[in-house]
Amino acid sequence: MNRVKIGYAQFCPEFGNRVANLAKVQKMVKDGGNADLLVFAELGVSGYDFRDREELISLAEPFDGGPTSLALIELAEEYSISLIIGYPEVSGEKVYNSCMLVTPDGKKYNYRKTHLFSRETLIFDAGDAPPPVISTPAGKIGLMICFDWVYPEIARLLTLAGAQIIAHPSNLVLQFCQKAMFARSVENGVFTITANRIGTEDRAGRSLTFTGASQVLDPKGNILAQAPDDEEHLAIIEVDLSRADDKFLTEHNHLLEGRRVDLYSGLVNL
Amino acid sequence: MNRVKIGYAQFCPEFGNRVANLAKVQKMVKDGGNADLLVFAELGVSGYDFRDREELISLAEPFDGGPTSLALIELAEEYSISLIIGYPEVSGEKVYNSCMLVTPDGKKYNYRKTHLFSRETLIFDAGDAPPPVISTPAGKIGLMICFDWVYPEIARLLTLAGAQIIAHPSNLVLQFCQKAMFARSVENGVFTITANRIGTEDRAGRSLTFTGASQVLDPKGNILAQAPDDEEHLAIIEVDLSRADDKFLTEHNHLLEGRRVDLYSGLVNL
Numbered sequence A, B: 001m002n003r004v005k006i007g008y009a010q011f012c013p014e015f016g017n018r019v020a021n022l023a024k025v026q027k028m029v030k031d032g033g034n035a036d037l038l039v040f041a042e043l044g045v046s047g048y049d050f051r052d053r054e055e056l057i058s059l060a061e062p063f064d065g066g067p068t069s070l071a072l073i074e075l076a077e078e079y080s081i082s083l084i085i086g087y088p089e090v091s092g093e094k095v096y097n098s099c100m101l102v103t104p105d106g107k108k109y110n111y112r113k114t115h116l117f118s119r120e121t122l123i124f125d126a127g128d129a130p131p132p133v134i135s136t137p138a139g140k141i142g143l144m145i146c147f148d149w150v151y152p153e154i155a156r157l158l159t160l161a162g163a164q165i166i167a168h169p170s171n172l173v174l175q176f177c178q179k180a181m182f183a184r185s186v187e188n189g190v191f192t193i194t195a196n197r198i199g200t201e202d203r204a205g206r207s208l209t210f211t212g213a214s215q216v217l218d219p220k221g222n223i224l225a226q227a228p229d230d231e232e233h234l235a236i237i238e239v240d241l242s243r244a245d246d247k248f249l250t251e252h253n254h255l256l257e258g259r260r261v262d263l264y265s266g267l268v269n270l
Helices: A018-031 A053-059 A067-079 A146-150 A152-160 A176-188 B018-031 B053-059 B067-079 B146-150 B152-160 B176-188
Strands: A003-010 A037-039 A082-091 A094-102 A108-112 A133-136 A139-143 A165-169 A191-195 A200-203 A206-209 A215-217 A223-226 A233-240 A248-250 B003-010 B037-039 B082-091 B094-102 B108-112 B133-136 B139-143 B165-169 B191-195 B200-203 B206-209 B215-217 B223-226 B233-240 B248-250
Touching: A003 A018, A003 A191, A003 A215, A018 A067, A018 A082, A037 A165, A037 A191, A053 A082, A053 A094, A067 A082, A067 A094, A067 A108, A082 A139, A082 A165, A094 A139, A139 A152, A146 A152, A146 A165, A146 A176, A152 A165, A152 A176, A152 B152, A165 A176, A176 A191, A176 A215, A176 B176, A215 A233, A223 A233, B003 B018, B003 B191, B003 B215, B018 B067, B018 B082, B037 B165, B037 B191, B053 B082, B053 B094, B067 B082, B067 B094, B067 B108, B082 B139, B082 B165, B094 B139, B139 B152, B146 B152, B146 B165, B146 B176, B152 B165, B152 B176, B165 B176, B176 B191, B176 B215, B215 B233, B223 B233
Parallel strands: A003 A037, A037 A082, A139 A165, A165 A191, B003 B037, B037 B082, B139 B165, B165 B191
Antiparallel strands: A003 A233, A082 A094, A094 A108, A133 A139, A191 A215, A200 A206, A215 A223, B003 B233, B082 B094, B094 B108, B133 B139, B191 B215, B200 B206, B215 B223
């Protein structure tokens, strides 16, 4: 069974209002009907532009037993769906920009963003583990968050670890990413789902407007679905996962076996 | 002096007619006036679709002292320009899909394509060295050839080695590459010049039509010049190379220093 229904749910999180945001997630999952996978935005549970680390900590929660994981597990079981959403994670003295994946059988997985963007570097701790790939009923899903897209190393690591779909919760304020994900899909031969948010946050004298345009791309870079820049949008697309397993670009070119690892040592020199 | 004039010269090489193709190169260099760098297509000296290795060898030439390097050195000195073109290189028992760079002071440099495409794998030997970066009066130039574009590892290696401009002689039969070079420019913060060819080759029962659309992109992925799909075209653009040296995407994000090399070991596991 290689056909699965995957998509994104684009909305405007309300800053600091977890209850309202999880209610919105619940509603969009319900609206999504029988999807196998829905991806929500980075920090979709909390909003984005924390004044400082103190405010961030006050809105953060643990991965194990926190309100978001409890709510999502319930939802995932009820709707028999895999769900991904970003949230601020507290763990001891650390606070991460994380996303969690929950599966219909109630299991949960976590990824802590490794490449922090701009002021995130001032208030978050960066993750210290390579991005994970998780086997779910919706396929093998690799996780990366927003600015990770700039680093082709991350999508490549996910692909080498077997990802068929790269799920990519984001809070994008420009649209470079949406355009560049064409290359990420094609160079790796995977489906990509970039789930962005919409709306404006006016906080601490700053104004940030997010650019929407969430999208699902196939392994050839075709846009299967794309959201408007500034409206709520839910897209669910049926795809054949075996397309992500076929890495032959020509009969003589296997995308991954064609890598010249013998020449790549410069990529990991400090 | 960070301002240089760089570009591509797109034309239709005549299969197997080195004399005619080098005459065309000479004419386009002359037309190019006072450019500092001009990039021509992959195998621009010879044409592309060799029937077999035997025919390929009959049209190949050495890097040292071959007719193309002799002609290009003369041209580069006369017009005070750096020139790049692809040619079939013979070296002992090996035959490579190579490109050479010659500089106004008569020096020459070579790159042997490392990621061969489709039937090239049957007749060429693959290069065994990482792609080079060469300091020229037109800037620090990194070399890659056509299908190398699919592998983000190559453009990254060039960038890590200091390239300000990635020069990319190509023989593209699709237009995935032209679209993906946006990501290559942005993820590396470099200028890219993809010099494609035009025209159709009907050989050995195959017909290949090349897609033109040669282009120059800046470090933000803006298209500074782009050729038609099917017409000869010469573009020369004045650029400020210091834009490729500024790797700060935000005051907190240095594109290269932000790489998490500690997490990338999976990229070089065999």
